[in-house]
Structure formats: structure tokens, C-alpha cells
Amino acid sequence: MSTSFANRLNGSILLISSMFFGLAHGVAPKALIDDGGMVASRSALATEIGAQILADGGNAIDAAVATGFALAVTYPSAGNLGGGGFMVIHLADGTVIANDHRERAPGAASKDMFLDEEGQLVKGLSTASHLAVGVPGTVAGLLDVLARYGRLDRKRVMQPAIDLAAKGFVLDRDLAAQFARRQDVFAKYPASVAVFANEGAPYKMGELFVQTDLANTLRRIQKHGKAGFYEGETADLLVAEMQRGGGLISHDDLLGYQSSWREPIRGTYRGHEIVSMPPPSSGGILLVQMLNMLEPYDIAGMGYGSAQSIHLMIEAERRAYADRAQHLGDADFYPVPIKELISKEYATKRFADFDAKRASISADIGAGEIPAESLETTHASVMDKDGNAVAYTTTLNLSYGAKMVVAGAGFLLNNEMDDFSAKENSPNAFGLIGRKANAIEPGKRMLSSMTPTIVRKDGKPLLVTGSPGGSTIITTTLQVVMNVIDHGMSLSDAVSSPRFHHQWQPDRVMHETYAFSPDTKALLEGMGHKQLIAIPAFYGGGIGDANSVMHSDQGFQGMADPRNAGAAMGPGQLGQ
Numbered sequence: 183m184s185t186s187f188a189n190r191l192n193g194s195i196l197l198i199s200s201m202f203f204g205l206a207h208g209v210a211p212k213a214l215i216d217d218g219g220m221v222a223s224r225s226a227l228a229t230e231i232g233a234q235i236l237a238d239g240g241n242a243i244d245a246a247v248a249t250g251f252a253l254a255v256t257y258p259s260a261g262n263l264g265g266g267g268f269m270v271i272h273l274a275d276g277t278v279i280a281n282d283h284r285e286r287a288p289g290a291a292s293k294d295m296f297l298d299e300e301g302q303l304v305k306g307l308s309t310a311s312h313l314a315v316g317v318p319g320t321v322a323g324l325l326d327v328l329a330r331y332g333r334l335d336r337k338r339v340m341q342p343a344i345d346l347a348a349k350g351f352v353l354d355r356d357l358a359a360q361f362a363r364r365q366d367v368f369a370k371y372p373a374s375v376a377v378f379a380n381e382g383a384p385y386k387m388g389e390l391f392v393q394t395d396l397a398n399t400l401r402r403i404q405k406h407g408k409a410g411f412y413e414g415e416t417a418d419l420l421v422a423e424m425q426r427g428g429g430l431i432s433h434d435d436l437l438g439y440q441s442s443w444r445e446p447i448r449g450t451y452r453g454h455e456i457v458s459m460p461p462p463s464s465g466g467i468l469l470v471q472m473l474n475m476l477e478p479y480d481i482a483g484m485g486y487g488s489a490q491s492i493h494l495m496i497e498a499e500r501r502a503y504a505d506r507a508q509h510l511g512d513a514d515f516y517p518v519p520i521k522e523l524i525s526k527e528y529a530t531k532r533f534a535d536f537d538a539k540r541a542s543i544s545a546d547i548g549a550g551e552i553p554a555e556s557l558e559t560t561h562a563s564v565m566d567k568d569g570n571a572v573a574y575t576t577t578l579n580l581s582y583g584a585k586m587v588v589a590g591a592g593f594l595l596n597n598e599m600d601d602f603s604a605k606e607n608s609p610n611a612f613g614l615i616g617r618k619a620n621a622i623e624p625g626k627r628m629l630s631s632m633t634p635t636i637v638r639k640d641g642k643p644l645l646v647t648g649s650p651g652g653s654t655i656i657t658t659t660l661q662v663v664m665n666v667i668d669h670g671m672s673l674s675d676a677v678s679s680p681r682f683h684h685q686w687q688p689d690r691v692m693h694e695t696y697a698f699s700p701d702t703k704a705l706l707e708g709m710g711h712k713q714l715i716a717i718p719a720f721y722g723g724g725i726g727d728a729n730s731v732m733h734s735d736q737g738f739q740g741m742a743d744p745r746n747a748g749a750a751m752g753p754g755q756l757g758q
């Protein structure tokens with residue numbers, strides 16, 4: 183990062199934070215528009231870095247990678263070096279490809295590693311222990327994507343993140359409050375306290391947050407590439423951290439980690455093409471499966487928020503999530519019937535028992551018959567002016583992952599092992615259940631719900647979207663996509679509108695308070711829908727965080743989800 187950019191960046195922090203101060207107090211959010219491309223992410227600083235990369239001639243891939251490294255510094259609850267993620271890419275020539283840098287189970291992991299002698303789950307072992315940590319994939323993924331499709335070099339793309347870590351940035355209300363709330367969980371690990379407390383006391387808004395160890399780790403990666411993380415000093419520090427707490431990750435696990443290039447899941451919906459993440463995510467398959475079930479129905483005619491359209495969507499969700507539990511896992515280890523699950527024929531059969539007047543009962547909904555055949559994440563969306571687009575979702579799993587900073591290396595480790603099905607039919611932290619398809623095996627990737635998605639119209643990217651939110655990621659993405667395609671909403675409305683969620687088990691409907699009017703709720707209950715639970719969607723709460731970008735006649739639109747303190751920005755807004 184040039185000095186002038188660094189100065190401008192620091193100068194704009196005040197502007198950006200005052201913008202969010204306004205937002206938090208109820209100023210209606212609207213999408214930003216720019217002709218030069220667009221970045222939307224959960225962190226204003228990381229978004230601005232991506233926009234600057236676009237301004238400097240980088241493409242959407244450069245901007246997404248730079249934003250990704252920056253999120254590891256400016257949004258540490260989910261942005262990461264010690265976690266994993268997925269990137270779905272559309273190139274200007276029409277090619278689509280996905281990079282899978284999901285964490286993997288260490289070589290010494292075993293199916294029953296989270297069970298006690300009686301075969302019961304040991305509480306907290308898969309979320310809050312050194313055993314919870316999967317082999318991190320983010321660094322391999324971001325660097326592989328950059329090397330293959332970026333225009334700029336590693337030095338340029340990583341420098342802004344290094345500067346933010348080394349020189350620090352001023353904590354806004356959002357981050358200062360996040361750190362303060364978690365002091366007791368960080369207390370278990372001295373290295374975490376060293377990073378997230380200010381000499382033992384909670385950080386306050388307005389204080390400078392410097393991360394020296396993290397800056398040095400980033401510098402090693404900048405200098406040596408993947409070897410700066412998976413080998414040498416960083417690897418030694420990570421393995422030492424594992425040994426301190428009985429974790430399993432070894433030098434061999436780190437050396438053996440590779441990101442995987444995957445064919446995205448592709449489906450169609452009312453003349454649009456859906457391009458999304460394949461296994462080890464369940465996101466793309468479930469999204470396409472649900473859209474296939476809904477396509478025969480006149481959702482637009484029923485109207486946004488109508489009891490009939492909500493009923494249809496809940497029933498599609500119920501069936502798709504039941505299939506997830508049975509059929510989905512890492513396709514490198516288990517024969518996931520992808521082709522069947524995303525076919526229109528399968529959707530027709532699977533939805534044949536839909537009753538327009540009655541809710542079905544989850545306990546009666548098993549997994550669909552397949553013919554034999556062989557609480558934190560973050561999402562960023564980018565489009566550039568040349569026609570490239572990137573949907574990027576990344577995570578440590580729960581907020582701040584295992585809450586465990588690698589001593590001396592300054593980055594947090596994930597607790598992604600909880601996304602495996604540690605015991606058949608026992609819920610994970612998101613209430614999701616799984617079976618053999620998602621059982622723990624050495625080297626296997628745990629099933630995800632992350633759904634980075636690109637919607638194309640006539641071969642061109644129309645919408646880039648995705649979300650955090652564990653099991654609610656897929657239904658959040660579904661609603662943003664349907665809001666745009668079925669209801670013709672503006673990006674601003676599509677992202678802001680209230681959301682709801684059903685995941686088959688438990689048999690309940692979570693909904694943001696204003697998603698269901700009292701009479702709609704009564705209609706749904708009348709059909710037999712059970713446990714309609716209202717969640718307040720105040721600033722910092724609600725379901726999902728879908729930072730999205732859309733291409734329209736007016737230009738590139740960017741919309742940070744108003745539920746949180748993200749930001750959208752194009753190169754034209756820099757320095758404004």
C-alpha cells in the first residue's frame with residue numbers, strides 16, 4: 183500500500199464510522215452505485231481495500247483476495263488465516279470455477295473422537311478445545327486463486343492487510359463491543375488475551391488496535407507464499423499451539439494441505455442461471471434444489487410475504503435439509519448424488535407430496551430416495567468493470583472460532599470440526615444433523631452450508647451474493663435470489679427485507695419479527711406450521727448478513743446488509 187493510500191485509508195475511517203453511526207440510528211440504507219466495479223463486505227476497511235485494488239487496475243479476483251486478507255485483520259471473528267472458505271468465480275469469458283479451501287480433518291482424527299466411553303458427545307470438545315481445529319485452508323486458497331486468475335502480485339495484494347495489522351486501525355463501536363463481550367472466553371488462552379485486550383483491559387471504541395504478530399505472519403506469507411504459512415516459523419508456531427493443548431494438527435497435515443478447484447453447482451431458475459458452491463458445501467445443492475421445487479409455482483403472483491409463498495418456501499426447505507442430513511458430505515470421501523439432487527425431475531418427485539393447505543411434519547419427512555449411483559462467517563461480493571465476478575464466503579465456524587490465537591503468530595484458529603457429524607443424528611452447534619456422509623475421517627472436509635453464489639442472466643453476472651449464519655446461510659441466499667428474481671426487488675430491498683428460516687429439524691420456523699404480519703402468522707399456524715419463533719432484526723442481529731453486488735442498467739450496485747456494520751464501495755467512491 184502506498185503511503186498516500188495509507189493516509190487516505192486512515193483519513194476515511196472517521197468518515198466511514200460516522201456513516202455507520204448514522205446507519206445504526208436508523209437512516210435508511212441504500213445501495214451504492216458505481217461504474218467502475220463494486221465490493222461489498224462486512225468490514226468497511228476491507229471493502230475500501232478491495233475498491234482501491236479495483237481503482238489501481240486489479241480485477242475482481244485481486245480485489246476479493248485483498249479483501250479476504252484484510253478481513254483477517256479488520257474482522258477477526260470470521261475473516262481469517264486460521265480457517266477456511268469458498269470462492270465462486272465468474273470470468274469475463276464466461277468460465278465459472280470454484281475454489282474450495284475448506285479446512286480438513288487432521289490425519290490423526292477419527293470418527294468417534296468427540297465421544298466419551300459411553301458413546302455420548304463430550305460437550306464443548308468439538309467447539310472449544312484444540313481438537314476442534316481443522317487444518318486451515320484460507321491461505322492456500324487465497325494464494326492459489328490469486329496466482330491463477332489475479333492480475334496483481336502477492337506483494338501488492340497483501341500489503342494493505344499488513345499495514346492495517348502493523349500500524350493498527352481505530353476500533354469502531356462494533357469491534358470494540360465484540361471484543362469486550364468475549365473477554366471471558368478469550369481468558370482461557372493467554373495469546374488470545376494478548377491480542378483482544380489492551381494490556382489486560384477491554385479495548386474501547388476509538389483506541390488503536392495493532393496486531394504485530396499477525397503482521398509478521400502476513401509478511402512471511404507475502405514473502406514465501408504458501409510456505410510462509412504451511413512451513414517454517416508459522417507452521418512451527420501452529421504445531422506448538424496444538425501440542426500445548428492436545429490438538430492433532432501436525433507438520434504433515436500442514437504440508438499436505440491443498441486447496442481444490444471444483445466445478446460449481448449450476449442450475450436454472452426462471453431464465454436465470456444459478457452458479458454456486460459444490461460439496462463440501464451443501465449450499466449450492468440445496469439452493470438449486472429448493473429453487474427447482476419452487477419454480478413451478480407463481481411466487482410473484484402470490485406476493486412477497488404472503489402466507490402461501492412462505493408456506494411453499496418452508497416446505498421446500500424442510501425437504502432439502504432432510505436430504506442434506508442423509509446425502510451430503512465431502513464428495514471426495516462419500517458418493518454424494520449431486521446430479522440427482524439438483525435435477526428438475528428429482529425436485530418434482532420430492533415435492534409431489536406438497537399440500538398447499540397443510541404443513542407437513544418433519545418427523546414424517548425422511549430423506550428423498552436417490553436412485554443407486556455410483557455463530558460466524560462472513561461473505562464478500564465483488565464485480566469489476568471487465569465482467570469478472572467473485573462470491574467469497576469465509577469462516578472460523580463460530581464467532582472467533584476456537585477463540586484460540588496461535589501464540590506468537592497472532593491469528594485465531596477455527597473450530598470447524600464441529601461441522602462434522604460427530605455422532606449420527608446428533609445436532610451440531612447449528613442444530614444440523616448428519617450421518618455417514620459427514621462422519622469424521624482423516625483428511626476429509628466437514629460439510630458446510632456456505633453458499634457463495636453468482637446469478638447470471640444471458641451469461642453475464644447479474645447478482646453476487648451469499649451470507650454467514652450457519653444453517654441459515656442457504657435460506658438467506660435463497661431469499662435474496664428470490665427477492666430479485668421473483669419479486670423484482672431493488673438490491674437494497676432484496677438484501678434488507680425480513681427473512682425466515684426452516685431446516686427440517688428442529689421442526690420450527692425462525693423469522694425476523696417483521697417477516698410475518700400477525701395475520702400471516704395466523705394463516706401459517708392454521709396450516710399447521712409449528713413453533714414460529716420471532717427474532718428481532720435490530721442492528722447487529724437478525725438472520726444472515728448478505729453483502730451483495732448487482733449489475734443493473736444504472737451501473738454496479740453494492741449493498742452491505744443493514745443488519746450489520748459492513749460497507750459497499752466502488753472505486754468511484756474512494757476518498758469521497
Ligand code: DON
Binds near residue numbers: 630652
Ligand atoms: O461452514 C459452515 O456452514 C459453518 N461453519 C458456518 C458458520 C457460520 O456461518 C457462523 N456464522 N454466523
